[in-house]
Amino acid sequence: MKIRNRIFISNTVMVLVSLVTLLAITGALVNSFRNENINTEIAKAKLNENVFEVQSLFEQSTEIVLDYETFSKSLSKYHYQLFVTVDNDKKHSNFEPDDEEETTNYMKAFDFLVGDQASVYYRDSLTIVGKSLVVDDHEYNIVVWYKF
Secondary structure (H helix, E strand, O other): OOHHHHHHHHHHHHHHHHHHHHHHHHHHHHHHHHHHHHHHHHHHOOOOOOHHHHHHHOOOHHHHHHOHHHHHHHHHOOOOEEEEEEOOEEEEEOOOHHHHHHHHHHHHHOOOOEOOOOEEEEEOOEEEEEEEEEEOOEEEEEEEEEEO
16 A cells, blocks of 8 residues: 555544544533523423412402502412502502513513403513402502512
């Protein structure tokens, strides 16, 4: 075998080994990145485990309208926060000022139905439960949320 053929074969083998090594390293990096992000996204996509208990609290609609503080305290054991508007004016809130603005935007985006059933939404790592009531010709929008 000529020296040229030996050099060609050895160079070809080195290039192929380098490409296989690069492919293996890239595959390992992509796999670890994908697994890390998927697990993070799955954790963010879970509804809060107490969402159904909080939703059932909305069945006592008249108590909510009459006594915000008591309702807020009953929500606090689930780590939810309460925001109430009456005829689009803020009536009660235990949110931070930035959260109030964000909640107002969510209230415009979501359609909280008037009736007995509370609506449950999930968006941007927030579990949101909301309801709209009409009592004595006043529209009450009641929103609670759990921020991850």
